[in-house]
Amino acid sequence: xxxxxxxxxxTLFLREIRRFLKVKMQTIVTPALxxxxxxxxxRYAMGDRDxxxxxxxYFTFLVPGLAIMAMMQNAFANTSSSMIMGKVMGMxxxxxxxxxxxxxxxxxxxxxxxxxxxxVATVFLAVLMPFVDISLQHLGLILLYxxxxxxxxGGLGLISGMWAENFDNVAMVTNFVIMPxxxxxxxxxxxxxxxxxxxxxxxxxxxxxxxxxxxxxxxxIGDTDPFASVTIVLGSVAVTFVLCWYLWHIGWRMxx
Amino acid sequence: MYALEINGLGKVYxxxxxxxxxxxxxxxxxxxxxxxxxxGAGKSTxxxxxxxxxxxxxxxxxxxxxxxxxxxxxxxxxxxxVPQEIAFDPFFTPIEVLRFTSGLFGCKPDDSWIEELLTxxxxxxxxxxxxxxxxxxxxxxxxxxxxxxxxxELVILDEPTAGVDVELRRRLWGFMREQSSKGTTILLTxxxxxxxxxxxxxxxxxxxxxxxTARPMRELLQDIAASDLWLNYGRAIVLTxxxxxxxxxxxxxxxxxxxxxxxxxxxxxxxTFHVAYQAAVARFGPPxxxxxxxxxxxxxxxxxxxxDREIQS
Ligand SMILES: Nc1ncnc2c1ncn2[C@@H]1O[C@H](COP(=O)(O)OP(=O)(O)O)[C@@H](O)[C@H]1O
Ligand SMILES: [Mg+2]
Numbered sequence: 001x002x003x004x005x006x007x008x009x010x011t012l013f014l015r016e017i018r019r020f021l022k023v024k025m026q027t028i029v030t031p032a033l034x035x036x037x038x039x040x041x042x043r044y045a046m047g048d049r050d051x052x053x054x055x056x057x058y059f060t061f062l063v064p065g066l067a068i069m070a071m072m073q074n075a076f077a078n079t080s081s082s083m084i085m086g087k088v089m090g091m092x093x094x095x096x097x098x099x100x101x102x103x104x105x106x107x108x109x110x111x112x113x114x115x116x117x118x119x120v121a122t123v124f125l126a127v128l129m130p131f132v133d134i135s136l137q138h139l140g141l142i143l144l145y146x147x148x149x150x151x152x153x154g155g156l157g158l159i160s161g162m163w164a165e166n167f168d169n170v171a172m173v174t175n176f177v178i179m180p181x182x183x184x185x186x187x188x189x190x191x192x193x194x195x196x197x198x199x200x201x202x203x204x205x206x207x208x209x210x211x212x213x214x215x216x217x218x219x220x221i222g223d224t225d226p227f228a229s230v231t232i233v234l235g236s237v238a239v240t241f242v243l244c245w246y247l248w249h250i251g252w253r254m255x256x
Numbered sequence: 257m258y259a260l261e262i263n264g265l266g267k268v269y270x271x272x273x274x275x276x277x278x279x280x281x282x283x284x285x286x287x288x289x290x291x292x293x294x295x296g297a298g299k300s301t302x303x304x305x306x307x308x309x310x311x312x313x314x315x316x317x318x319x320x321x322x323x324x325x326x327x328x329x330x331x332x333x334x335x336x337x338v339p340q341e342i343a344f345d346p347f348f349t350p351i352e353v354l355r356f357t358s359g360l361f362g363c364k365p366d367d368s369w370i371e372e373l374l375t376x377x378x379x380x381x382x383x384x385x386x387x388x389x390x391x392x393x394x395x396x397x398x399x400x401x402x403x404x405x406x407x408x409e410l411v412i413l414d415e416p417t418a419g420v421d422v423e424l425r426r427r428l429w430g431f432m433r434e435q436s437s438k439g440t441t442i443l444l445t446x447x448x449x450x451x452x453x454x455x456x457x458x459x460x461x462x463x464x465x466x467x468x469t470a471r472p473m474r475e476l477l478q479d480i481a482a483s484d485l486w487l488n489y490g491r492a493i494v495l496t497x498x499x500x501x502x503x504x505x506x507x508x509x510x511x512x513x514x515x516x517x518x519x520x521x522x523x524x525x526x527x528t529f530h531v532a533y534q535a536a537v538a539r540f541g542p543p544x545x546x547x548x549x550x551x552x553x554x555x556x557x558x559x560x561x562x563x564d565r566e567i568q569s
Pocket of ligand 2: 300
């Protein structure tokens with residue numbers, strides 16, 4: 001569809017923002033608290049040890065990883081829950097009937113997912129501010145990787161929500177795909193600690209690059225070269241976006 | 257100018273269900289159009305294809321001269337649809353639903369229009385309630401308000417009065433008639449055929465995915481409606497073979513009080529009433545009383561759909 005409807009896109013974006021702000025305990029506070037809980041547990045489990053191969057203590061190492069993990073999981077949750085709720089409750093037809101192009105719909109959903117992810121990460125980091133020395137070595141990288149991770153995860157959430165037929169399906173994807181991939185993306189360890197085989201397997205986990213690049217933005221150290229990975233990351237964002245656009249365009253699993 | 261020109265529209269659902277089969281209809285701009293048909297006829301399928309909720313299998317649709325499938329956004333801005341199923345965002349109040357829908361259609365929320373819609377559809381005092389707290393009838397009215405909020409030129413209502421009581425239905429119809437008089441084209445489906453007959457100026461009857469008839473209401477009631485001439489002789493009349501032969505053109509039937517003849521139209525288009533009456537008088541003498549009963553929309557509807565089902569089976 002050629003004609004664009006910026007007001008419609010903005011309206012949908014605002015609705016998506018409102019949707020999670022109405023239940024901010026569940027969508028902002030809980031995720032930030034969960035991340036902090038991990039931090040506390042690992043802090044006590046690992047003590048003051050440094051991360052092997054890096055001149056940095058575990059606590060500092062964990063903070064950016066947990067932040068981006070929360071961002072990814074919340075971006076996914078935002079789009080997938082909105083999509084499946086609209087489907088199950090029959091509200092999605094109003095979006096299909098509205099004069100919005102697929103690009104506009106996808107943009108509104110993903111933008112809202114990014115906002116939620118940013119808010120969760122900001123709350124998490126702001127609370128930690130007094131306790132950790134959070135440096136922002138490369139703010140550009142932090143933003144790039146943070147936004148890219150949220151876009152990719154928001155897109156995957158959108159697709160999962162479109163695919164799912166009920167809340168259970170979404171929970172399944174969350175628990176069996178998203179959780180493991182984010183947990184194993186190097187949030188809790190440096191890949192250099194892993195056995196050779198796992199290091200190789202890990203190289204195929206897309207979220208590993210996101211986590212590592214994001215952390216590099218804070219600490220200036222990482223397992224990969226985040227500048228070299230930029231093209232991979234932007235490419236992944238583009239692929240996700242195009243896939244979302246196409247699926248919405250054809251009304252995948254929404255239009256009979 | 258046509259609000260809708262539907263050409264050879266067909267839909268086969270994934271399960272192989274042929275819900276719509278080569279439907280062609282034209283809805284004149286400004287008309288108040290009744291789309292009628294028994295349950296499962298394909299009315300909602302037709303509407304949902306126009307609304308972009310269901311993918312068409314074949315055919316084309318033009319809306320105000322624009323191709324619906326290639327100029328979706330242009331068409332959608334001019335279209336308001338009340339879907340058959342009621343669904344709302346549980347977090348929204350009626351006023352928020354209307355503001356949100358305005359925005360979604362690219363319009364700046366027009367608060368005076370929203371207030372008018374809420375008032376006219378008797379939702380004003382409920383404007384701040386959650387949509388979950390609204391009764392079925394209120395939700396249905398909110399759907400109507402939602403379909404009108406961006407001031408569409410074509411409004412399609414899929415059973416807007418299902419489950420709405422008589423009084424409210426009347427007021428709802430009144431409101432729709434007002435919209436119609438302002439130039440809005442209205443297409444609706446309903447099971448209240450008497451109301452459709454009174455309100456609508458055009459009618460299409462579809463069944464099993466095919467159009468049985470589509471024409472101006474007046475034409476349907478005048479030309480398609482069959483009429484019976486009742487002749488009351490105050491006693492039962494037993495038709496002899498000679499009577500049956502003489503009156504064969506009128507398909508005579510015996511009744512408790514006399515006979516009943518079927519009226520048709522002569523070559524010039526005028527009713528055969530006079531000829532039938534004369535023929536009856538010639539056989540049985542003058543009746544004590546007589547009357548003509550014409551089919552109403554419901555009779556025609558039943559006749560056409562039953563006949564169609566008989567032909568099919
Ligand atoms: N999503 C669907 N999948 C398969 N068959 C459907 C679907 N929706 C409707 N049908 C079938 O298509 C036919 C027309 O249905 P519908 O358009 O809802 O009729 P109406 O609105 O006139 O009652 C029915 O036989 C119905 O069972
Ligand atoms: Mg229906």
